[in-house]
Amino acid sequence: xxxxxxxxxxxxxxxxxxxxxxxxxxxxxxxxxxxxxxxxxxxxxxxxxxxxxxxxxxxxxxxxxxxxxxxxxxxxxxxxxxxxxxxxxxxxxxxxxxxxxxxxxxxxxxxxxxxxxxxxxxxxxxxxxxxxxxxxxxxxxxxxxxxxxxxxxxxxxxxxxxxxxxxxxxxxxxxxxxxxxxxxxxxxxxxxxxxxxxxxxxxxxxxxxxxxxxxxxxxxxxxxxxxxxxxxxxxxxxxxxxxxxxxxxxxxxxxxxxxxxxxxxxxxxxxxxxxxxxxxxxxxxxxxxxxxxxxxxxxxxxxxxxxxxxxxxxxxxxxxxxxxxxxxxxxxxxxxxxxxxxxxxxxxxxxxxxxxxxxxxxxxxxxxxxxxxxxxxxxxxxxxxxxxxxxxxxxxxxxxxxxxxxxxxxxxxxxxxxxxxxxxxxxxxxxxxxxxxxxxxxxxxxxxxxxxxxxxxxxxxxxxxxxxxxxxxxxxxxxxxxxxxxxxxxxxxxxxxxxxxxxxxxxxxxxxxxxxxxxxxxxxxxxxxxxxxxxxxxxxxxxxxxxxxxxxxxxxxxxxxxxxxxxxxxxxxxxxxxxxxxxxxxxxxxxxxxxxxxxxxxxxxxxxxxxxxxxxxxxxxxxxxxxxxxxxxxxxxxxxxxxxxxxxxxxxxxxxxxxxxxxxxxxxxxxxxxxxxxxxxxxxxxxxxxxxxxxxxxxxxxxxxxxxxxxxxxxxxxxxxxxxxxxxxxxxxxxxxxxxxxxxxxxxxxxxxxxxxxxxxxxxxxxxxxxxxxxxx
Amino acid sequence: xxxxxxxxxxxxxxxxxxxxxxxxxxxxxxxxxxxxxxxxxxxxxxxxxxxxxxxxxxxxxxxxxxxxxxxxxxxxxxxxxxxxxxxxxxxxxxxxxxxxxxxxxxxxxxxxxxxxxxxxxxxxxxxxxxxxxxxxxxxxxxxxxxxxxxxxxxxxxxxxxxxx
Numbered sequence: 001x002x003x004x005x006x007x008x009x010x011x012x013x014x015x016x017x018x019x020x021x022x023x024x025x026x027x028x029x030x031x032x033x034x035x036x037x038x039x040x041x042x043x044x045x046x047x048x049x050x051x052x053x054x055x056x057x058x059x060x061x062x063x064x065x066x067x068x069x070x071x072x073x074x075x076x077x078x079x080x081x082x083x084x085x086x087x088x089x090x091x092x093x094x095x096x097x098x099x100x101x102x103x104x105x106x107x108x109x110x111x112x113x114x115x116x117x118x119x120x121x122x123x124x125x126x127x128x129x130x131x132x133x134x135x136x137x138x139x140x141x142x143x144x145x146x147x148x149x150x151x152x153x154x155x156x157x158x159x160x161x162x163x164x165x166x167x168x169x170x171x172x173x174x175x176x177x178x179x180x181x182x183x184x185x186x187x188x189x190x191x192x193x194x195x196x197x198x199x200x201x202x203x204x205x206x207x208x209x210x211x212x213x214x215x216x217x218x219x220x221x222x223x224x225x226x227x228x229x230x231x232x233x234x235x236x237x238x239x240x241x242x243x244x245x246x247x248x249x250x251x252x253x254x255x256x257x258x259x260x261x262x263x264x265x266x267x268x269x270x271x272x273x274x275x276x277x278x279x280x281x282x283x284x285x286x287x288x289x290x291x292x293x294x295x296x297x298x299x300x301x302x303x304x305x306x307x308x309x310x311x312x313x314x315x316x317x318x319x320x321x322x323x324x325x326x327x328x329x330x331x332x333x334x335x336x337x338x339x340x341x342x343x344x345x346x347x348x349x350x351x352x353x354x355x356x357x358x359x360x361x362x363x364x365x366x367x368x369x370x371x372x373x374x375x376x377x378x379x380x381x382x383x384x385x386x387x388x389x390x391x392x393x394x395x396x397x398x399x400x401x402x403x404x405x406x407x408x409x410x411x412x413x414x415x416x417x418x419x420x421x422x423x424x425x426x427x428x429x430x431x432x433x434x435x436x437x438x439x440x441x442x443x444x445x446x447x448x449x450x451x452x453x454x455x456x457x458x459x460x461x462x463x464x465x466x467x468x469x470x471x472x473x474x475x476x477x478x479x480x481x482x483x484x485x486x487x488x489x490x491x492x493x494x495x496x497x498x499x500x501x502x503x504x505x506x507x508x509x510x511x512x513x514x515x516x517x518x519x520x521x522x523x524x525x526x527x528x529x530x531x532x533x534x535x536x537x538x539x540x541x542x543x544x545x546x547x548x549x550x551x552x553x554x555x556x557x558x559x560x561x562x563x564x565x566x567x568x569x570x571x572x573x574x575x576x577x578x579x580x581x582x583x584x585x586x587x588x589x590x591x592x593x594x595x596x597x598x599x600x601x602x603x604x605x606x607x608x609x610x611x612x613x614x615x616x617x618x619x620x621x622x623x624x625x626x627x628x629x630x631x632x633x634x635x636x637x638x639x640x641x642x643x644x645x646x647x648x649x650x651x652x653x654x655x656x657x658x659x660x661x662x663x664x665x666x667x668x669x670x671x672x673x674x675x676x677x678x679x680x681x682x683x684x685x686x687x688x689x690x691x692x693x694x695x696x697x698x699x700x701x702x703x704x705x706x707x708x709x710x711x712x713x714x715x716x717x718x719x720x721x722x723x724x725x726x727x728x729x730x731x732x733x734x735x736x737x738x739x740x741x742x743x744x745x746x747x748x749x750x751x752x753x754x755x756x757x758x759x760x761x762x763x764x765x766x767x768x769x770x771x772x773x774x775x776x777x
Numbered sequence: 778x779x780x781x782x783x784x785x786x787x788x789x790x791x792x793x794x795x796x797x798x799x800x801x802x803x804x805x806x807x808x809x810x811x812x813x814x815x816x817x818x819x820x821x822x823x824x825x826x827x828x829x830x831x832x833x834x835x836x837x838x839x840x841x842x843x844x845x846x847x848x849x850x851x852x853x854x855x856x857x858x859x860x861x862x863x864x865x866x867x868x869x870x871x872x873x874x875x876x877x878x879x880x881x882x883x884x885x886x887x888x889x890x891x892x893x894x895x896x897x898x899x900x901x902x903x904x905x906x907x908x909x910x911x912x913x914x915x916x917x918x919x920x921x922x923x924x925x926x927x928x929x930x931x932x933x934x935x936x937x938x939x940x941x
Contacts, residue, residue, distance in 0.1 A: 016879050023887030024875040026822020026862035030888060033821035191826045191834055191922050192888040242824075242888025243922050275827045481886025481923055659882045659928055666925025689831035689920060697926040698917045 014655025015500060018486045019240075019479065028240040031195040031212050032272050039197065040069055040109040042261050042271035043116040044254060045123045046280065047098035047105050050132035050350040050682030051147065054096060054125070059106055061122035067115035070264035073106045077260055081222045083250040083355075084451060087156075087317035089148060090353070092226060092256035098127060099147055099315035100350050101682040102280035104253050109261040109269045132350040134682050136289070136312040139349045147315060147348040156313055156346040157321045159610060161328055163400035164339030169304025173295030177376050181368035183731075183749045184676030185287040185312065187279055187686075188357055189694050192242020194273040194281060196255045198262035207262065208235045211255050214248040214480055215518025216508050221452075222251040223259050238508035241480040245667070246356035248480070249520040250318055252281055279677070279687035283318060283355025286311040287677075288327070290368035300382045300390040302373075304339040307331060309365055313346045314353035320346040322613055323354070326361025329614025331369065332399040334410070334442045334621070335391035340400060350682055356520060358667055359443060363728040367749065370439040370732030375745060383427075384438050384736065385418050388623070395710075402606030403614055407720070409647025409710035410440060413623035416645035416706045421625040430741070433632060434640075437736025438625045441729035444616035445649075445712075445721040446523025448599040457596035459527035460514035461488065463535045465591040469578030471496070471503050473535070476516025477528045478508040482723055483656040484524045488532045490652055491716055495536035496543075497560030498577060514594075522721030525652065526617055527597050529716030535595025542593065543577075546584045550575055600714065618712040620725035621647040624665065626733040630741045632760060635753030637738060638699070639669055642730070645706040649720035658705040660723040665703050668730025670695050674750050791855045795820075796864025804851045810844075811835045813851035814861060822862035822891045826920070833919030836892035837861050843899040845918070862891035865898060873936045874898055883932030885923035893919045897933045905940055907933075 022028040059071045074095035082088030094105045106123055110116035133139035133147065139154040147154055170176055196211040207229065213219045216236040224231045241248070258271040273281065288311050295304040309327045313320045328342035359366075377387040388410075393399075395408035417438065418424065427436050450458060462474040473492050479485040485505040493500045506512060516528065540560065547565035548555040557568040564574040584591060605615025624644040630637050644665050651657040674693035678685045686692045711718035735746050744759040788803040795818060802817055814820045814837065823846055826834035835846040838860040865872045874894050877883065884890040893916060900907055900915035907915065912933045913926075921929060 016882060017884070019887075020879040020882075020884055021871070021875075023884045023890050024862075024871065024878045024894065025866070026820075026891045028887050029821065030824070032825070033815075189922055190886070190888075191832060191920060192824070192886065193826060240887065242826075243886040245922070272825075275831070481888075483885070655882050659885060659924060662925040662927040663885065663923050666927075667922075669925075689827050694920055694922065696917050696920065697913045697929065700926040703925055703927050 014653040015486065015490065016655065017483050018489050018500070018505060030192055030240045030242055031197055031210055034197050034210055034239055036197055036268065036270045039268040039270040040111060040265055041113045041116045042107060042109050042258050042269045043120055044104045044257060044277070045106040045120045047094060047101060047103040049098060049127050049129050050101045050134070051130040051145065052098050052127035053130060054094065054098060055128055056124065056126040057106065058124040062108055062119040065115065065119050065122060067111040068108055068119045069111065070109040070261050071106060072257065072260045072264050076264065077226050077256070079226045079228070081226050081251055081256060082317055083218060083319055084317065084321055087321055090253070090316040092253045092260065100352050102352060103315065104257060107257045107261055109265045132682055134349060134351060134679055136310050136347040136349060139347050147350060151348060154348040156317055156348050157324055159324055159328055159342065159344035161342045161401070161608065166304045166306055166339040166341040169339035170295040172297070173303040174298040175296045175376055175380060176293060177372060178291070178293045179368060179372040179375070179747070181290045181292065181371060181747055183288045183364040183367060185354065186285040186357060186671055186675050187282065187677060187692055188245040188247035188284050189689065189692060190243030190245055190247055193275055193278050194252065194254055196258040196271045197268070198258040199268045200262040200266060202266040206233045206235070207259060208237065209259055210237045210239055212241050212248050213238060213255065214244040214478055214520060216476065216478060216510060217515055217518060219251050219255055220510055222256060226256045227259055227263060236510045238478045241478065244480040244519060245358045246360060246520065247283055249356050249518065250283055252283070254281065275689060276687040279684050279692070280352050282314065282352035285357040285363065286313055286323065286354035288364035290365055292368045292372050294372050294376060296376050296380065298380060300377060300380065300387040302335060302337050302391050305331060305337050306341045307365060309344045311346050311354070312349050312351070314349055314351045316353040318353045318355045320354065323356065323361040325610045325613035327365045329401060330362035330442070331365060332401045333403050333405060333614070333619050334440060336393050337391070351679060358664065359724050359727040360521065362443065366441050366728040367731045370729065371735050374437070374732065374736040374739070385414055385423065388414055388440055401614065402611060404603045404617065406618055406714060407649060407710040407712040408621065409708040410621040410623065412708045413621055413645035413647055416708060417623045417625045417643045420704055420706060421627070421643040423625060433741055434629050435737040435739070435741025436625060436627050437733045437738070437740055438623065439729040439732035439736065440621070440623045441725055441727070442619040442621050443721060443725035444521055444614065445526040445618045445620060445715070446616055447521040448603040448615045448617060449605060449612035450517050457531070457598045459516060459531035459597045461528060461531040461535045461595045462514055463492065463539055463593045463595070465539060465581055465584070467582065467585060469502070469581045471498065473503060473505045473532060474513045475505065475507050475528055475532070476513045477524045478519045480519050482519065482660065483653065484519065484528065486656065487525055487529055487652055491529050491532040492536040494717070495533050496540050498563050502563065522724050525719055525721060526715055527599070529652065529719060530597035531595045533595065533716050534597060535593055538595060539591070539593045542591070543580050543584055547575060547580045550580065550583060617714045618649060618720045620721045622726045622729050624726065624729045624733050626730065626737045628734055628737040628741060630738055630756065632742055635756035635760070637673060637751050637756060639673070639701040639734065641701050642703045644703060644726050645708055646722060646726055647708040647710045648722035649712040649715045650709050650718035651707045652717060652719050654707060657707055657722045661705045661726045662703045664724060664726035665730050666695065666700060668727040672731035672734045672750055674752060676750055789852060791852055793854050794858040796860055806852055808851045809847055810837070810849040810851045810854060811846035814846060820861050820863050824888055824891060826888065833896065834889050834892045836895045836919060838895055838899055841899060841902055843896045862895060865894065872898070873939050874901070874933065877932040877936040877939070881928050881932040881935055883924065883929045889919060889921045893921065893929060901937065907937060909934065
């Protein structure tokens with residue numbers, strides 16, 4: 001790779017992933033690729049009804065089938081599991097009741113797939129059906145059957161937050177407008193289907209679990225809880241993982257079921273879910289209804305915001321409480337808004353449980369907000385860039401809901417995409433059917449308060465320096481394709497002035513690597529990056545002492561570059577890193593050095609209930625412009641080009657940053673254009689990659705990414721997150737571009753041809769009525 | 778208690794030139810090519826991402842034509858050449874597509890990558906100088922969820938430009 005050289009000596013286009021060669025050669029082993037010789041095949045029997053009481057479950061015929069080694073049912077695991085300690089209301093296999101079509105009820109382990117599938121057909125389940133609720137409205141209606149006995153009205157969590165004085169804010173506004181925006185449920189659709197390989201050793205009573213998890217630590221904890229095992233008898237290993245996007249943050253039922261089967265079979269079980277089962281396992285972005293009211297002065301300054309969000313959460317708690325809190329908390333942190341009222345309702349329904357998905361909780365609210373902002377700007381005759389510039393924050397600051405903002409590169413992001421897209425020259429001058437739209441978004445760089453408060457640092461990285469002069473970094477951070485292991489290697493190498501090749505990274509194996517809270521909320525670069533730098537700096541301090549005596553200078557005068565220790569201003573010849581390393585081992589042996597990072601208390605959020613959600617050390621900021629074409633006859637929307645600028649603080653690896661932003665923008669495009677789940681009486685009608693319309697390469701546009709570096713004071717080398725923030729801005733920018741192209745205001749996502757045509761028909765009808773009422777001139 | 782007396786699975790001998798070497802295996806009639814590759818030949822570079830013909834993660838070349846191995850029977854490959862990602866590079870280096878996908882970040886999680894590269898390899902064999910539109914068309918049966926395809930197009934373009 002060529003290009004300009006940074007102050008740290010790295011080629012600016014960035015470096016390829018350190019595990020990239022394994023991926024392009026097919027050598028990378030994902031869970032299903034692991035050595036599973038002798039493993040039994042696991043299969044899951046699922047509920048055929050949406051809501052019902054289990055009257056009889058008979059697995060005896062399955063158990064007696066030749067080749068079936070183990071069958072497990074709900075009785076085999078009376079412990080609940082879940083991701084939030086306050087809301088663990090799910091069993092790996094249903095007990096007493098089933099709450100959605102496709103909920104696991106029993107599982108078998110057999111000598112081969114055919115036998116396992118035949119065994120499933122022999123399982124007898126008798127269910128007394130209960131009224132099922134497939135929409136939030138139906139579940140909230142008076143007299144609705146309760147999905148969980150302890151949740152009246154089927155409300156999993158209601159949130160009511162008021163910051164500032166909304167009434168006064170609306171009174172001060174020149175324009176007050178409402179919008180009701182509906183966003184469809186999505187699925188992560190990571191290309192690697194779920195899989196787990198569990199190995200139970202009956203002689204030692206130990207369990208080794210290899211799985212697709214984004215958070216091995218959660219899996220480890222829940223396995224111990226559900227199998228009633230001592231944590232020390234369990235080992236959790238993350239092989240290569242084919243994408244996550246939030247689908248694998250929560251522990252998933254099939255993971256625990258696989259472990260239960262392995263223990264029952266006293267051996268090894270491989271479970272591979274079908275794509276249909278991936279959709280049933282779900283945990284993605286919920287269908288969300290947003291009712292929003294904004295107050296604005298004539299100059300575009302926002303005076304108040306009132307927002308109600310209803311999320312159709314599915315049958316179990318999962319991450320729901322956090323999702324509904326995020327939806328309100330991240331109304332803050334992007335613009336300066338003097339008053340915000342938020343009411344959120346997370347509703348239980350008889351559908352597969354929703355969970356965290358890229359941009360967790362914030363995306364649909366952000367969409368509604370940006371869409372209404374655009375409409376009000378138009379009504380006031382203001383430029384959409386101008387309206388954003390009227391409402392900028394000024395860092396450092398704290399938001400109304402006590403979120404820390406130390407760095408804020410949004411103004412420069414706006415300038416960059418405005419220029420790059422030729423906005424000023426082109427807006428209003430495009431032919432009918434072509435439009436430009438823009439929007440902004442942001443996201444946290446790691447949740448500053450972990451779910452499990454243990455008093456430990458938020459991240460730990462170990463470094464091992466050995467006789468070979470090689471440096472190994474051990475991190476629990478799971479690389480799921482986002483490039484976190486490469487990030488660790490770069491931060492260590494840069495701190496020590498070493499070539500990247502000298503660093504090896506071992507990641508996410510509970511027997512070897514330090515505990516890590518995992519891949520969620522875009523926390524790894526900020527937290528693990530800081531811990532890696534801390535470890536490398538400690539090692540550097542140690543080695544600098546040795547180097548000082550070798551070079552015959554004071555320690556303060558030692559510095560490193562290109563794998564050498566050098567003396568500032570001195571005459572002494574540079575000494576190679578390996579030589580210093582070997583000298584440091586004398587009388588000491590292999591060096592192991594630990595680095596840590598703890599989120600400072602001021603980043604951990606407000607004291608109000610739910611105040612930890614949204615709290616972070618720093619936000620990424622993104623502005624983007626979308627250019628789209630709309631066919632007025634078919635309603636087909638085509639995205640022609642996207643320009644996105646991200647403030648990620650500092651790009652530790654610019655190549656990876658642009659890759660992440662392109663992926664996030666594009667995933668936002670999928671949500672905006674074509675992705676949605678559909679259920680018919682609780683039966684998924686979308687459960688394949690043909691029905692669930694992920695954009696192909698044909699409909700995917702060029703995406704121009706610009707990097708803005710605001711140098712966050714707490715970030716590793718000043719860095720913040722770069723993987724999630726760009727997603728939420730795409731859909732509102734597209735909806736604005738469609739409005740710009742053909743004059744319709746879409747209230748629903750995705751912008752499928754039928755919705756576009758419907759909006760066009762409504763627009764024409766309104767125009768006809770208007771002209772009929774007004775006398776011809 | 779033995780409940781069933783299944784008839785023995787029908788198998789036949791299949792000779793396949795797999796990544797340039799002929800081999801012979803007894804395979805059941807219903808065995809899918811992807812399972813033959815992954816389980817019988819232990820070549821796990823070919824992936825399964827869907828329930829049949831949806832995602833392209835299992836794309837391999839049968840007589841140089843890209844074929845989803847998850848909807849192809851192994852017995853149909855008798856007497857034919859099958860190429861997988863493991864056989865793409867000649868010698869001990871990387872194929873130019875592999876190098877380009879690595880250097881240009883055409884791969885993130887990597888799960889779609891082998892199939893993507895095999896589809897691209899088939900394209901470059903029949904068309905050494907494809908346009909961007911032709912690249913997109915050739916890869917339209919391969920889904921990727923990480924990259925937004927931007928760097929995938931760039932990677933294939935880089936490999937094309939590298940060709941003599």
